[in-house]
Amino acid sequence: MCGVRLRIPSLPADNPQQAEEASQAGGNANHLCQKCEVGGAYEVTASDEGYHALFDDAVRQMQTNTGTKDKVAQYWIDILLEKAKIFKRENPDKSQDEITMELLGWLRDQPDLDPTQDTPVEILHTILLGIVKYVWHLFHTSLTDAQKSLFYNNNLIGKHFKTLMQTMAFHVHSLVTLDHFNLIQSVDELGAMLWVHEISNMDMYLDDLKILIGNTLDAFAAVDAAKIINKVKLHLLTHIIPDICHFGPIIQNSTEQWPGSKP
Ligand SMILES: [Zn+2]
Incomplete structure (x- = not known):
């Protein structure tokens, strides 16, 4: 005889599904994040304080989490x-x-799942199909037709965006502005830090990650300031740090499955 107790430690899913599970209205809502209370009406997000809150939530979130x-x-x-x-x-x-x-x-016997916090940031949808896709779109739409022929650009899926994330910085230098290049480089560096299966020194890792997330958000703001307000996936980067404290390497919550990786 044995007893089995089913527990749900977290709810890995894409962003709209996680928002739904947390009874939150999604990335187009004024309060766009299911994990914190950031955002608000236009007057709030357009103010210095409200705009900045979209960048630095990780610190407050960590304090809140500890508390x-x-x-x-x-x-x-x-x-x-x-x-x-x-x-x-x-x-x-x-x-x-x-x-x-x-x-x-x-x-x-008491329920212990909190869907607003136990919805770890999912890197296929948030990074590859979110952040990297924005970067690619910004880049691709800025090219002339002749330059476009240098790149394959149709029907891109997760694995293509992953390749772009790893290689773009080496191929675009003469084709973009300095701000844009900074953005591409920041996202590439961030990606390399996120796709890890083991973290040997958590404190050092989180310190580095915090800098790379900050660099990425600053670089986005320099290229397209409105994206910080309009795209919840950018703000969700700030929640990666408390999620890693709680769940370990963020790649463990990825829902990506490349062809060939399925059993
Ligand atoms: Zn948030």
């Missing part, structure tokens, strides 16, 4: 203390161990 974890624990501790008091009063003959077992059993 929230304690608060979550404290919430359950308070309930358990109250339950223990009542249980002792009603069952004066029960031992301390029996009461502990009873309360732990109750605690295990």
